[in-house]
Amino acid sequence: MTKVVHKFGGSSLSSAERYQAVAQIVLSHCRAGDCVVVSAAGKTTNTLVKLWESYQQDDSQGFSDILLQVENHQAELIRALFESQQQHTLLEQLDLELQRITSHAKQDTLHEATLLAHGELWSARLLACYLSQLGFAAEHVDARNLFTLHHGQLLHQQNKQACMERLKDTSLYVVTGFIASDVEKNTVTLGRNGSDYSATLLASYIDADAVSIWTDTQGVFSTDPRKVANAIKYPKVCRAQAHLLARLGNPVLHAKTLSPLKHSKIKLQVRSSFDVESPPTEIVKEGYSKAKRFITTFEDLDLVRVDAIAPGEVGQLSQIIQHSIHHFSAQGETFILVPAQSTHRVLKALSGRANIVESALQGFAVVAPSANIAQLQAQAAQLLHEQNIVVRFNHKDNEYALFLTDQAIDSDVLAILHDKLVNKGRELAVVIAGLGNVGEVFVNQCQRQVAHLQQQFDVKVVALLRSKKMLFSANGISLSAWQQQWQNESVDYNNEDLIERIGELDYEHKVVIDITASEEFSKLYPQLVKQDCHLISANKYAGTAESTWYQQLREQLNERSLHWRYNTSVGAGLPINFALADLQHSGDKVTQIEGVFSGTLSWLCSSFDGSKPFSSLVLEAKDMGYTEPDPREDLSGRDMQRKLLILARDIGLTLDLADIELEPLMPDDLAQGSWDEFLARKGELDSFYEHLYQQGITQDKVLRYTGSLQVFASGKAKAKVGIAYVDKSSAIANLTPGDNIFVIKSVWYEDNPLVLQGPGAGKEVTAAGVHSDLYWLVQRLK
Template identity: 80%
Template sequence: MTKVVHKFGGSSLSSAARYQAVAQIVLGQCLAGDCVVVSAAGKTTNTLVKLWQSYKQDDNQGFSDILLQLENHQSELIAALFVGHNRSDLLAQLDNELQTITEQAKHGVLHEATLLAHGELWSARVLAYLLTQLGFAAQHVDARQLFTLHNGQLLHQQNKQACKELLQANALFVVTGFIASDVEHQTVTLGRNGSDYSATLLANYLDADAVSIWTDTQGVFSTDPRKVASAIKYPKVCRSQAHLLARLGNPVLHAKTLSPLKNTKIKLQVRSSFDVEASPTEIVKEGYSKAKRFITTFEDLDLIRVDALRQGEVGELSQLIQHSIHHFIAQGECYILVPAAHTHEVLQALSGRANIVESALQGFAVVAAPSDVAQLQVQATQLLNEQNVVVRFLHSDDEYVLFLTDQAIDSDVLAILHDKLVNKGRELAVIIAGLGNVGEVFVAQCQRQVAHLKQQFDVKVVALVRSGKMLFSASGIAIDTWKQQWQNEAVDYANSELIERIGELDYEHKVVIDITASEAFSHLYPQFIKQDCHLISANKYAGTADNTWYQNLREQLTERNLFWRYNTSVGAGLPINFALADLQHSGDKITQIDGVFSGTLSWLCSSFDGSTAFSELVVQAQAMGYTEPDPREDLSGRDMQRKLLILARDIGLTLDLEDIALQPLMPEDMAQGSWDEFLTRREQLDAFYAEQYQQAKAQNQVLRYTGSLSIDEQGKVSAKVGIAFVAKDSAIAHLTPGDNIFVIKSIWYESNPLVLQGPGAGKEVTAAGIHSDLYWLTQRLK
């Protein structure tokens, strides 16, 4: 079964040494059943084209000279690579084919496509012989047996069947690129640089896992690395951008290459046959890579306006001149960009329907995310003015802007453009999990906050996750229309899919913001860390998990130099975590933390004055959205217990939940059964609370629900959460309903404690606290 199709271009096979290098790559990378697709060696196709032109011009001497040039090149390759009967067999086959070419030319029956096919036939045969000589059973295969076209259209079902029948043996198949046959068994070509297309077609027909395109470059760069030393090699490029670059004439990938991969899971990599150890560029499906920025340059083009351009006609013209042609519509007119050397052929083919608008053009195109194109156009125009480069024609589209100029864009100007337009600030991909009350407000606030952060850092929200569904876009989600996008594009997902998609993100930094109340989601944190994600949590479960798990999580974060912020897990937007960290970083030592850490319980206790039953206040709080759906989650005190544990761990204590004593704010037996059953016994809650309230009143104190943590001089820790009677003149007694309060004692704040007080609940302040963590993260990443 074919797992991988490898394709080697002409530069990879340009000499005997390069054939040896490719053979070593194949030996190291391929398994029996895999396929290798080859182009003609070096400049062989160009030489064959010259041979055809000499034939058409009846230039007998030129024909003989060029044929001798071809013979010498192939003979030298064979002589350098083989000895014995392999050498003699290959030379004999070459001699027979050259004699046939000579005879066909003499009788005027030479066929262009059949002539051009020899380059690939020679490459496939030589490489297969070489691999066999090195001990790897290899067979060379003529692709005309595999690919058939009718009226220029591939017969996909027939071709798929042919490939599966002819490529079954336990061997390596070396297949000719570029060529196919028609239903009349005549040779046809797939267009110049069609070998890449042959490779992806073959992968499609064989249901292969992957295609590796081996070239003389290390991958896909932001611009020509030979001209700009700071050109960026991208690890991933999405297929649509790769296809656009190919249409614009970028030489790494060609226009037809990607079409056979549409709607498949076949992976495509661009690799260097000159540097096997170099990491590749992977061409990925839409949504698996953010949009990149590229500058691709042009030389010696003519701009032609065409009347009534037919569907498919651009492809026909490209086939005619064996070169990519870019076309676009501007102000209702259709234009094509044609290499100046081929303009005459194109004008003839269009027979009076075309006119040259501008000639001898140079220039470049900037390719980018649609949201960036307009801004880049303005910047590029300004830079060109500064460099005194005259723009003769400008065209912008959704994903690129085209500048056609009088003068060539030299390396110095290209480097300036690249530095200003491509080499921009660092990027942060944001994954937001949880779109409930707080989550929705956080996302709404994102539009303004992300714009603020972008002044220093390029922040993109790439995923929204909620209750088994996710909206994922590697290039960024439009925050102002996220609800509409969610309705149209959100899909069901499994955790493994979410982790995979996050792993595919090729951003410099990534952060998962957890605004869920899900313990199961917190269990994914180690997997997020393995994908090099920073963490921001409003979720308390990870911070209060088993201490062994928690310490392992901390170690994993440290090993990967990742940050974890969770300020809103305690105190909503209050900066309690920052305060504790600052005290300790400055050399202070925390000795005691007291306070009310639940906005819900703060409101209930501060609002009760005996005039309304406590259970009635609980029902009111539930109706106002102050409580959990089942208010017993709040009355149980477990939420405050978790918050106190987070604070304890923040000051360096290694506690677990069971180390914190817990007294619920209700009779313990009322935790059983449903909420409706609870309501039928509400008088029991009222009696419980009234009794505690009266006891506090009898002592001239007030009832509050507090958390308390203290460390004595010997280091002994005492921690508890429960009902407390506090003095009437204390800060806790005068707490505004709904507020949180933290009373912190330390070596420096012993007699006069540090007090932090403010709203301890509310979706706006909590969302703002999460944004504070995000801002903190971007400042650290800078």
């Protein structure tokens, strides 16, 4: 059964109205078996911390005053949410618990973690009771009965068993965040903001499918959206960057939250409980999202140098001060960043092994892909200099650059930094399918072409596909070493895997470049369009598919404002599709297209002079790579038939392959059987072609294999691909072997046709034609 864990923070439960809003979210998004993890309502934990401090200071009056604040807040929630009988019961429970706190304080037996636990216990109880009042089967659960630690380490197997036994599929469970117990049943906490950690721990223990962290923000932003109006909300953030941001003190996610999900398929998303309709930010596994750019700011920190720090010690220090601590090494020394109000506790815990290097620091960190960090560090330093902000400490790591300053980074300065360091040009993710002759040349040409396009657009090749293997990297593949990367990192995939990975790509634009000759791959186009992919095709199958399927694909592309370029599907690199489009856009009307649309058949017919058998030329062309693996595919004329259909559809005709008459350049019965059987009968092909050739001589014409499309005034059309005899003086007769030619007549080009001629085959020119389509797409997206 699918299970989801929802976590609501203190701001989501800060008032009766917020409890009601959360209850509506639960009613809409949860079912029996799901779990809801809650933090203490509003600022309850802060108030309880002050209560503890007044207790430690033996300030009885302060203790009483703060306890009254706690009571008033909880009582106010109860009176606003519940009807008389339930209200009375809950107020009595609250009164008993407050009396118990007072009694422990007087007896000097008050325990810090037990005191702080009340915030979560009250939240869980109130939300579960309120949901029950609304008719939803809900129970509140004390996480101290689920999570046990020994010497600070979670007993995962024991905890998993406890969760499985306690949390069935019969109810919704509202579970306390932040708290757990040790093996002696003493209350312990999981650290400040530990409720997020509680939620992901619980999800891992109950084998949940997903975790939703509901907060007061709409997701994860490039910087604080309260300070920078054009902060970018990211739809996806990879776990590694989310973890780094948490270590640097970003308030949306916290340092330990991600660790329980490390080796799981559990989905994590950050959502707004204040704006339920706003799409979430998904925190995804490495490789499922490109690295982003962030600026996260600091206030009132001390920089502490530590002589030696043991594994896990930073986590222990974070636990002591209930706050994230970031540590790093620079010039052979270890440093930690500590909130200034907690520095004395950290120094005490480190027992003389640490000293303050800089105090009362402000500043920020730029988090970005490692390839960008050096440049961003230099840019940031220059911007700070221009703003007259003194940098007291600067540090660069693989994934971030740290700047600690005297002055606070106010909203105006942060906006300037964000504009210069984060807001970049638009991004295009490129998926290349097909690494055969043309595909390999295209990828090798890509390094230079992408560098050229980068001046206008951030273009990254994120996937390479060959047969059933793929190389996929959301951050971009190194084109200078793609073959080595392919050898080391390519994996098997199926179509479902591919569509999922492409769907996960969080680029502004995506394009799939199909350089396969696979009909199966072309059938994925509708699914790719649903993932908002533009299409570039050298593959002819989609363009010649059955009319209904083809028209539906066109409609889907139009609905999503997506582009489909396929200039190389006809004529290799010749701009025939561009020419036809320009004619029609200018108001002209195409009346006839005739020509040779196959480089292979062009070469064969133009090279034959009777001096050697036609089959010898076919085998020669095969050895030179001019033909398909089985040259009968070329001789069948089906390739030219598909090309003529693409051209017909380009000028607005609704035709199918069956509407184009086809005459093969070989006897029909030679199409049957294996290639070896064909070779044994190649003499029949020679006799067939020799007969046709002699007929041409008799007519004083030359033999060519052509496609012809004629459009009548009525709008009807006649189309044929087959053997033709043309005048010796015609451009088609004098075609350079291997060239394609397109002779186009229109209303404006009736007496003097428009002629396009050039190489119609060849991996270099075809690859260049695909690059032309990619360049066109980038210009259009600009």
